[in-house]
Amino acid sequence: MIVLSPDSLNEIYARHPGWYPAIANPQSAPVFIDGLADIMAQFDLILLDSYGVLCRGSTPIEGAAEAIQQLRANNIPFCVVSNDTLTNRSVAAEKYQSRGFDFTADEVLTSLDITEQYLQGLTNHNRIGVIAPLEHPSNHLLEGMVRLNGCNGEIPENIATLLFLTGAGWTAKMQENMVTTANGRQFELLVGNPDIGAPHGDHVTATPGYFIADLVEQTIQKAKPVLFGKPDPVIFSMAIKQHQITDPCRVLMVGDTLYTDILGGNAMGFKTLLLQCGVYQNEDIMEVIASTGISPHYVAPGL
Numbered sequence: 001m002i003v004l005s006p007d008s009l010n011e012i013y014a015r016h017p018g019w020y021p022a023i024a025n026p027q028s029a030p031v032f033i034d035g036l037a038d039i040m041a042q043f044d045l046i047l048l049d050s051y052g053v054l055c056r057g058s059t060p061i062e063g064a065a066e067a068i069q070q071l072r073a074n075n076i077p078f079c080v081v082s083n084d085t086l087t088n089r090s091v092a093a094e095k096y097q098s099r100g101f102d103f104t105a106d107e108v109l110t111s112l113d114i115t116e117q118y119l120q121g122l123t124n125h126n127r128i129g130v131i132a133p134l135e136h137p138s139n140h141l142l143e144g145m146v147r148l149n150g151c152n153g154e155i156p157e158n159i160a161t162l163l164f165l166t167g168a169g170w171t172a173k174m175q176e177n178m179v180t181t182a183n184g185r186q187f188e189l190l191v192g193n194p195d196i197g198a199p200h201g202d203h204v205t206a207t208p209g210y211f212i213a214d215l216v217e218q219t220i221q222k223a224k225p226v227l228f229g230k231p232d233p234v235i236f237s238m239a240i241k242q243h244q245i246t247d248p249c250r251v252l253m254v255g256d257t258l259y260t261d262i263l264g265g266n267a268m269g270f271k272t273l274l275l276q277c278g279v280y281q282n283e284d285i286m287e288v289i290a291s292t293g294i295s296p297h298y299v300a301p302g303l
């Protein structure tokens with residue numbers, strides 16, 4: 001596990017603006033509201049981030065399950081859109097049910113679903129090195145690829161593509177070995193989970209977005225990473241296509257992270273709601289907005 005300081009998250013995102021959609025902020029300053037119920041009737045679809053919005057780790061956030069029930073009672077469609085590369089939608093519903101949420105499989109979309117779609121079209125598996133634990137729900141699609149976790153992070157000579165799937169089991173030593181063996185070489189870079197870090201209590205653990213930023217900064221990789229999760233448009237497009245949405249203004253993206261949920265939602269032309277119960281819970285929210293230059297339409301303490 002690699003531990004990061006909470007302040008370093010936004011600094012690392014800010015060093016790689018070319019990896020993300022351009023900033024498309026609302027025309028006016030954010031409006032402070034009490035919660036989702038204040039605005040939900042204006043939307044045809046509500047997209048919800050998971051960590052920092054519905055739960056913290058595996059613990060549900062107070063009021064989140066009730067907010068979902070309110071959406072159901074008012075017949076407002078919603079979908080959880082999560083940068084989760086350990087769970088695809090077919091098993092995600094079960095995971096959320098154990099946390100007190102009654103989602104069905106088509107109410108959840110994860111970056112693993114997007115990654116799996118990409119992997120289905122791939123050939124030449126033996127040229128791909130993967131960062132993922134040996135036990136993984138997508139194992140049938142990863143067959144023939146080299147597991148860097150099984151090589152203590154060292155990249156074999158024949159590898160041309162690196163797929164950063166999940167940080168589970170990935171150690172600081174593996175990261176160091178990967179960077180050392182990548183020196184002087186160039187790779188195609190695929191990122192299943194673009195998040196830089198995941199909050200756990202009062203610290204932040206590094207996730208694949210960090211591993212790739214560290215690799216690129218230390219070995220000067222030239223390829224623009226291909227992202228399979230927020231803020232990239234692909235995951236949002238799949239969610240609105242599924243709900244046959246034609247007017248993006250009638251979609252609300254709810255999240256706790258400016259660089260993934262809010263930047264990505266604004267770029268799609270959605271309205272965006274930033275919650276203060278996640279990654280920025282101990283920070284002055286207007287200061288974070290000013291320092292990142294990314295602004296939501298609404299801010300609320302929680303769902």
Ligand SMILES: [Mg+2]
Binds near residue numbers: 049050052255256278
């Ligand atoms: Mg989050």
